[in-house]
Amino acid sequence: MRAGNFVIGVEDIDYAPIMSTGPDGEFRGYARELLDLFGQRHGHRFDYRPLPAKRLTAEHAAGRLDGVFPDNPNWEGEAKRGLALTYSQPAVPFQDVVLVPRARRDQPVHELGVVRGFTPKRFMPLIQSGDLHVTEAGDPSRLIRMALAGRVDGVHVALPVARYQLKQLRLPDALVPSTTLPSAPYEHHYRLSSARHAELVVQFDRFLREEQAALATLQRRWGLGAGS
Structure with a gap:
């Protein structure tokens, strides 16, 4: 070409x-x-x-x-x-994860934050059953702040994006992967x-x-x- x-x-x-x-x-x-x-x-x-x-x-x-x-x-x-x-x-290459405050690592996630326009398709059965409610934010920075403030139980985001945002906030270890909503395969x-x-x-x-x-x-x- x-x-x-x-x-x-x-x-x-x-x-x-x-x-x-x-x-x-x-x-x-x-x-x-x-x-x-x-x-x-x-x-x-x-x-x-x-x-x-x-x-x-x-x-x-x-x-x-x-x-x-x-x-x-x-x-x-x-x-x-x-x-x-x-x-x-x-x-x-990256991995999608659900991150939660460390104290909530093993607790159920009922309120999940996502970036507006992103659809967490692997959780659709939980969303459709009403066991999981989705709250949208305009960008990952707001999403991370929502989790830190307790406005949502966890956030669905690409792992490198979350690490970048937490580093900007000087809180690199404030959020950890949820054990109740496992991370997606590396993809x-x-x-x-x-x-x-x-x-x-x-x-x-x-x-x-x-x-x-x-x-x-x-x-x-x-x-x-x-x-x-």
Whole structure:
């Protein structure tokens, strides 16, 4: 595939260190450096366009984006109906956890905080039965503060994001994994998708396979990888 310029829609959210958009509108974090490295290896130039999650799919469907990151086949199913998307292999390694104050580690979680727009699908049976109620917050920083203040029993968040936020608060050990709502398996949620450039996604997959040493270094620097 020839080098080219591409507009990549990215989620406008503070989910550091995985990704964040600053007040200046600049896309930052591990995801930015991952995509930049991919672009450098193949001579591509990416114009990152931060958008709310639901706008990403709409703009992609309208042909105003060349790709979206992060994306996942399980997200926005109805909005994507009829849209032929090519997805990359999983690209960002982390683990989703439910964190609670240390004193509540072994106690039931009835009120769970989540970032607005995120759906904890593995807990849907508990939510549908009424045993678990979900409270939303606009960003992980607010979510963590809600747990620390006792406004929710626990929070559902990516482990590296929680560690980053707790470090900013100088309370690195204030929240611990719940034993009653266990952590998800170590996995990758985030993929690159494209409706217009399947060849770009294929090239990205090859990059993920061939650059594992460079990516491991990048993950360590951003606090991702195994156990994160």
